[in-house]
Amino acid sequence: MTLSSLFLAAGGPFAAWFAKLHETFIVNDRYKLLIEGFRNTIILTLGALAIGLVIGTIVAVIKYLAEDAPSLRWAAFLCDVYLTVIRGVPMVVQLLIFYYIIFSHAKDGIPVAIVAFGVNSGAYMAELIRSGINAVDSGQMEAGRSLGMNRLQTMRVIILPQAIRYILPAIFNELIALLKETSIAGYVAEIDLTRAGNLIRNNTYDAINTLFLVALVYLTMVIILEQILKKLERRLRKGDKR
């Protein structure tokens, strides 16, 4: 006697549904696929976020410094090319290029996907961070310079810590977008949450339960992120009032 027939035998309003869930997710340990997918989605998102923040900060600082440092003009030009190309090509196409051209010999696909999403996110982060830097009063840079700090020291200790406060909500927006964007990793055969759900749907013909579960997991993660942002913003506001 299987567990699903037990549910059915037990009766009650949800008996048929429980049996179906059991059939879809428990039989053949199919839930393990979902767990793997969920794990990969988290890894992809956090990895890409880290790479995106690093690239974004570097690009934003180069572009800011280049405004009155002629020696950086070439670097700034390269940054502009990067921004235009990344923002002008669909993420799926970028992902395919990373997979089948740039890293076509890579054995493990997840790091390739992390880099692809990170390089993409970096372009959007760069513009965010630059807007944050520009929002900091220009007197702050002058005060740092007048004390004898160089431009990079002032940027690191004075400007960026203030810029972060301005752009924190926008960074979280980008993080939320990134989380959902990783759902295209299935295009290059990586098992992310979306692909795991879709594989199970394909095997079980149970579209409703698989897809709604996947949707619910994404939604829950986004709600959690929103709550974290609210907490962080409250804490920063407190710092302002002190």
Added chain:
Amino acid sequence: MINVKNLQKNFGGVEVLKGINTEIDKGDVICVIGPSGSGKSTFLRCLNMLEKPSGGQIIFEGDDLTDKKIDLDLHRQKMGMVFQQFNLFPHMTVMKNLTVAPMMLKKVPEADAKAKALELLGKVGLADRADAYPNQLSGGQKQRVSIVRALCMEPDVMLFDEPTSALDPEMVGEVLDVMKKLAAAGMTMVVVTHEMGFAREVANRVLFLEDGVILEEGTPDEIFNHPQNERLQSFLAKVL
């Protein structure tokens, strides 16, 4: 200490400074007065190269600051600056504002930097505000902190860019008092100001700037009691 030779500055074709020559010696307290738009602030900001001069030279302690090969940051450590808008670092406590530069640039140990900062804060009457954030301070307190911030780098000269212009009238006095004490202690100071009383009382030399040139310079007595230039006379008539 500072030798200004034929200093010129253009902003997009507009000549703001049209050849300024002057010498600032150790222990000088020089007040720069003049109508708004005369180039006073630009002149001051050229002294530590916050504005890049379009022509001429700034010789500071024997080195030409307009030389492209010079390490400006090193020289700026010896030139303290106080801004009209204070420009304190809002994300740092008063103590951190005062210690960040000495610790980073001069490798002063934290304990020493803090002790020095506390001592100077005490001298301006703010020893109890070390843990406050700038936006918890009044304007006058902010400006006193920003003077201390510059002093913590132990500069050879202090540049003041209209230090009391953004203050409520009742707070002007407390900032001027600090500056008077500093002058009495022998600090070399260049002060762009509208406070004629301060210039008269504290300066040993006053520069009257108008239209990008020094029209007249002299002791406070010469400038305020026996002005020669017609435009200085009419300026003083308006502000005194």
